[in-house]
Amino acid sequence: MKRIITLLIIVLGCYHSADAQGYKNPVISGFHPDPSVCRVGDDYYLVTSSFEYFPGVPVFHSKDLINWTKIGHCLTRPSQLKLAKCAPSAGIYAPTIRYHEGRFYMVTTNVSGGGNFYVHTDNPAGEWSEPVFVEQGGIDPTLYFEEGKSYFISNGKGITISEIDIKTGKKLTEGKIVWNGTGGRYPESPHLYKKDGWYYLLISEGGTEYGHKMTIARSRSIYGPYDPNPSNPILTHINENAQSNPIQGTGHGDFVQAHDGSWWVVFLGFRPQSLLHHVLGRETFLAPLRWDVNAWPVINGNGTVDIDMNVPTLPLKPVRPPDYSTNFDENKLGVNWNYLRNPFMENYSLTEKKGSLRLKASQVSLDEHDSPTFVGRRQEHINFSATTLLSLNEAKEDDRAGMTAYYSPQAHYDIFLEKSKNGKYKVSLNYKMGVLNHVAQEVEIPGDRVYLQVKGDRDFYSFYYSVDGKEFKFLDKINVWYLSSETNGGFTGVLIGLYAQSKNKNTKAYGDFDEFIYKPAL
Structure with missing residues (x-):
């Protein structure tokens, strides 16, 4: 009888968690910065930076944007990722993941050699292709696909867009600088979206420290001119209303529209601990996004976020709790080891x-x-x-x-x-x-x-x-x-x-x- 009661409690608990609303930030804790996300059906895939660590670019999967499981890495072979004697915090910078015509693409920069490149796969938990390099400078690249064309976007002297051949990486047009941000230092991490006939260009400014922020501009043409949002920045914790928030340095984000039509943003931040120092690195956070027709996007009402997010969510799909420990009886080290x-x-x-x-x-x-x-x-x-x-x-x-x-x-x-x-x-x-x-x-x-x-x-x-x-x-x-x-x-x-x-x-x-x-x- 006790076993039956215990089973009923577990079953009811599962139903309760599936209906639960709200969640805790960060959704991916520890050193997982510069998140990028894409959706395929009701599956979500996310990648983050890896710098001097091998394998490179961890890949996560989720059904609800809140509960994530690490399923592998994009760069698992030395031929994909050359890191010999690279400096600390060099190597692989901010990646972007996108899905197009049945194929996943991850685009990034190896600042220690090779520059901008992308890899692709049909199975994000499996092996990815050899790198395809793109001769366009800057860092934090992204891809955008529309009407049979492929566009490559990065930051250098400004946010630069060119059309490329997605099979070879060859540039088909010269890069054009389309926006320099709102005046904050280090305008970077561009991502492009199209909604209601507008091209929305999302970037980060201020440097990835306490002054970090996300800003956005839009245009009717992919090559601009881009007009900035009068309410920029759309996400920052630099202002007085977040000066005591346990999350700081918010920025470098990516939008995704969920399978129920709602919009969300993943982004980085850090949690200061002793005398405002942080040691966990920049982590992955999540916030809801209100994006009305022909309107500018608004993040969590006022552009700030909290540890406890009491907001409506997708139906929660709990995953198996992570196994932090091992007795080394496996054939190879798990995906958490680097x-x-x-x-x-x-x-x-x-x-x-x-x-x-x-x-x-x-x-x-x-x-x-x-x-x-x-x-x-x-x-x-x-x-x-x-x-x-x-x-x-x-x-x-x-x-x-x-x-x-x-x-x-x-x-x-x-x-x-x-x-x-x-x-x-x-x-x-x-x-x-x-x-x-x-x-x-x-x-x-x-x-x-x-x-x-x-x-x-x-x-x-x-x-x-x-x-x-x-x-x-x-x-x-x-x-x-x-x-x-x-x-x-x-x-x-x-x-x-x-x-x-x-x-x-x-x-x-x-x-x-x-x-x-x-x-x-x-």
């Missing part, structure tokens, strides 16, 4: 020890603009814990394996297992902050196997270790500020990573990671 730049795959194995991820130590360190032996997943919550169990094998002095809270080569906190001069093993904690490389703690342990743990909250990262997985001993804590974009610049966010490195030229050391447990905390 490498730094193009990885040297011979340093990674899920088969040499079943149920473990083996990372072979490399002389490339986390401090370099190169590809260390590293895999990481985005920190998606301000409050969280991450724990791993590892052993260090065939190690000599200066061999190490461990876990890192990583922002860039100049900003990362590392807790690791290494071998001492006396042949014993020790847990060490090191802070890399610009030119400062500080050893915070060193503790000898009785063996080559240890649990390492990092906990994050609004103000601190705290580090622990355990030899039995039950009693965790505190090592030290440090402010989150030194891993923030405000301190370091850049456009990414913190990843929690596993790594192995060595100063020994002929090292044979490797770390076996038997589990990785990531838990959001209240």
Whole structure:
């Protein structure tokens, strides 16, 4: 009888959630900036920037614009994505996803080499084509299709439009500058829509920081002239009415009309935490859009958004909760894991020890603009814990394996297992902050196997270790500020990573990671 009652509660709960209204922002948390969205029937697909991480351009799927599942990446092969020695926050900039005549297109820029290009596929969860390059400068490109023609739009000295051959990427017309925005710095991220006979050109201005905003103009001709909305900006948190909002830096958005006729916008923003620093990176947010006939679009009534969005939504389609943890018994790493730049795959194995991820130590360190032996997943919550169990094998002095809270080569906190001069093993904690490389703690342990743990909250990262997985001993804590974009610049966010490195030229050391447990905390 209890089992029947429990089943009824679950069923009723599902019906209740399907009818629920309202949602929480961000809809995709952690370092997922520059979102672009398209609809096919009642399916929605979204992509975000990936910068120096491989594979590139994560792809998400949703049925309601609120509950998203990561289904893969657009750029999964080195031939598509060359990132060798690229600088931090270089690589892949803002992508756009569009659907045309049965085919998906993702267009983006590799600022570290190659420039603007697009790839295509019939299955966004599968493999995408080799790149098709377009010789038009600028960044943040988008595609627009109309009456058998294909248009390529990017920003350089101004928002520039040209017609291209979609099969080859060859320009059929010279690029024409059609708008420079409203005077804000860095007019970028153009997207073009047609409604009621008007071409609407949406861009962002102000830089992707606290002064970010979205502005819009329209024209009866695709090549302009474009007249700006008298009520620009249509989205910003720079004004007094949002000065205390927990979401800041809103901008760089993309419109989509839902299958019920309603309009929505996805866009980036960030959540400041300690002394207005943010470490999660720019995240993906959602807001409703009112767009009457022949009218200018209005975002959420007044151009601001909230964490708790009490608005009518599409019928909610809950998805399976994300699996943040793994015991590494799969054949390949899941879609949440990323490498730094193009990885040297011979340093990674899920088969040499079943149920473990083996990372072979490399002389490339986390401090370099190169590809260390590293895999990481985005920190998606301000409050969280991450724990791993590892052993260090065939190690000599200066061999190490461990876990890192990583922002860039100049900003990362590392807790690791290494071998001492006396042949014993020790847990060490090191802070890399610009030119400062500080050893915070060193503790000898009785063996080559240890649990390492990092906990994050609004103000601190705290580090622990355990030899039995039950009693965790505190090592030290440090402010989150030194891993923030405000301190370091850049456009990414913190990843929690596993790594192995060595100063020994002929090292044979490797770390076996038997589990990785990531838990959001209240």
